Amino acid sequence: MSDVRPVKPRSKRPAPLSLRLTDEERQKLVDQAGGMALGAYIKSVVFSDAAPKYRKHRVPPVAEQRLLAEVLARLGQSRTASNLNQIAKHLNQGTLVLDEELTADLNHAVAEVAWMRVTLMRALGIKS
Known part of the structure; x- marks a missing residue:
C-alpha cells in the first residue's frame, strides 16, 4: 500500500491591493x-499600534440630530417642493399668472427654503 497524503484545500488569498502613487509619492x-x-x-506602518484609528460612521451629536429631524419633519409637512415644481412648470409653459395668492405662496416658499438652509448649515456645523 502506498503512502497517500490527504490533500489540503488551498486557502484562497484575497486579491492584491492596488495603490496609485505619483512619482514623487513613490520616491518618498x-x-x-x-x-x-x-x-x-x-504593512508595518498601516498595522502599527500607532496608526490612526478612524470611526466607521460619524455619529452626529444629539443637537444635530434634532435639527436635522426638524428639517425633515418640516419638509414632510409642507408642500413647498411640490408647489415650487408646479410654479416652475407653469413658468416654463408661459402660463404663470402672478396674483396676490401666488406672490404670498412664493414668499412663504422662499422663507421655508431659507429656514431649511440655515438650519441644515447649523446642524452640520457650517457658519453662514
Missing part, C-alpha cells in the same frame, strides 16, 4: 522605507 515612500521592501514597510 522608498526613502521612508530605507532598505525594507515596500510591501513590508507599508
Whole structure:
C-alpha cells in the first residue's frame, strides 16, 4: 500500500491591493522605507499600534440630530417642493399668472427654503 497524503484545500488569498502613487509619492515612500521592501514597510506602518484609528460612521451629536429631524419633519409637512415644481412648470409653459395668492405662496416658499438652509448649515456645523 502506498503512502497517500490527504490533500489540503488551498486557502484562497484575497486579491492584491492596488495603490496609485505619483512619482514623487513613490520616491518618498522608498526613502521612508530605507532598505525594507515596500510591501513590508507599508504593512508595518498601516498595522502599527500607532496608526490612526478612524470611526466607521460619524455619529452626529444629539443637537444635530434634532435639527436635522426638524428639517425633515418640516419638509414632510409642507408642500413647498411640490408647489415650487408646479410654479416652475407653469413658468416654463408661459402660463404663470402672478396674483396676490401666488406672490404670498412664493414668499412663504422662499422663507421655508431659507429656514431649511440655515438650519441644515447649523446642524452640520457650517457658519453662514
